[in-house]
Amino acid sequence: MQNEYLLIIQPSADVHEKIMQQKKLFAEKYDCPTAIHSKPHITLIKFMQWNMNENRIIHRFNNIIQTAKPFMVSLKNFSSFPTHTVYVNVETKNDIVSLVKSLRPVQAFLKFDDEHKPHYITEPHITIARKLAPWQYEQGWLEYSNSKFSAHFMVNNIVLLKRNESTKKYVVAATFSLLNKQEQKFVQANLFA
Numbered sequence: 001m002q003n004e005y006l007l008i009i010q011p012s013a014d015v016h017e018k019i020m021q022q023k024k025l026f027a028e029k030y031d032c033p034t035a036i037h038s039k040p041h042i043t044l045i046k047f048m049q050w051n052m053n054e055n056r057i058i059h060r061f062n063n064i065i066q067t068a069k070p071f072m073v074s075l076k077n078f079s080s081f082p083t084h085t086v087y088v089n090v091e092t093k094n095d096i097v098s099l100v101k102s103l104r105p106v107q108a109f110l111k112f113d114d115e116h117k118p119h120y121i122t123e124p125h126i127t128i129a130r131k132l133a134p135w136q137y138e139q140g141w142l143e144y145s146n147s148k149f150s151a152h153f154m155v156n157n158i159v160l161l162k163r164n165e166s167t168k169k170y171v172v173a174a175t176f177s178l179l180n181k182q183e184q185k186f187v188q189a190n191l192f193a
Contacts, residue, residue: 001051002112003162006170007061007103009042009073009096011126012153016040019088019126022149026086026129029143030136035129042073042090042126044100044158047110047118051164058160058174060106065158068102069180071095074152075126078144084132086144087125088151095155096124 011019019040027035049057076091090096100120110118129140157177161170 001164002048003051003054003164003173005045005047005049005057005173006041006043006161007045008159008161009044009155010157010159011040011042011073011075011151015075015151015153018149018151019128022088022128026140026144030129030132030140032129032132032136032140034131038127040088040126041159042096042124043121044096045103045110045118045120048112048116049110050112053109054162054173057106057109060109061103061158061160061174062176064102064106065099065176066179066181068099068178070154070156070178072152072154075149077149078128078147079125080137080141080145081130083134083137085130086128086132086137086140087130088128088149090124090126093124097122099158 010016016039020036023035023038023040027033072092073096074091075088077089078086079089080086100122104120107118107120128144129136132140155178157175159172160174160176162173163170
């Protein structure tokens with residue numbers, strides 16, 4: 001069986017609630033119920049893969065992620081992908097982009113086939129609403145482009161979510177801690193020194 005996977009950063013509980021309030025307001029004001037279906041998160045990688053490869057992928061992610069050190073994410077105001085998405089702007093992108101780059105060596109294990117290659121995020125953001133109709137985007141962005149938002153949270157864990165084609169709901173496949181561990185380098189011992 002194949003699964004769709006998302007490697008994500010989840011905001012702290014207080015920031016999660018603050019963003020959910022924005023998502024609810026957008027959903028009500030712009031007739032967009034899908035805005036409240038997804039929980040606030042920053043996607044790092046999206047990919048498809050066979051279930052049987054999951055443990056190997058988790059092991060490789062863990063080896064890389066545990067070498068990263070915890071970092072602060074600052075959110076400020078809103079931005080958009082013109083014509084279809086309004087999101088909370090991630091002001092501090094460098095640590096996120098570095099983490100995503102550090103995961104590039106795993107790319108070969110994430111490739112499902114030529115049509116389903118892993119998608120590494122290049123513009124970290126937290127979606128308020130996406131797949132908007134033209135009127136929803138135009139009116140929503142007119143309001144949100146002039147709105148203020150500010151929050152920050154510490155990233156200590158990265159979460160791998162999965163769902164198969166029969167379910168619409170993601171479940172946690174693994175949680176990885178940022179431990180700032182040094183990569184282990186193995187040196188062959190000299191028996192006859």
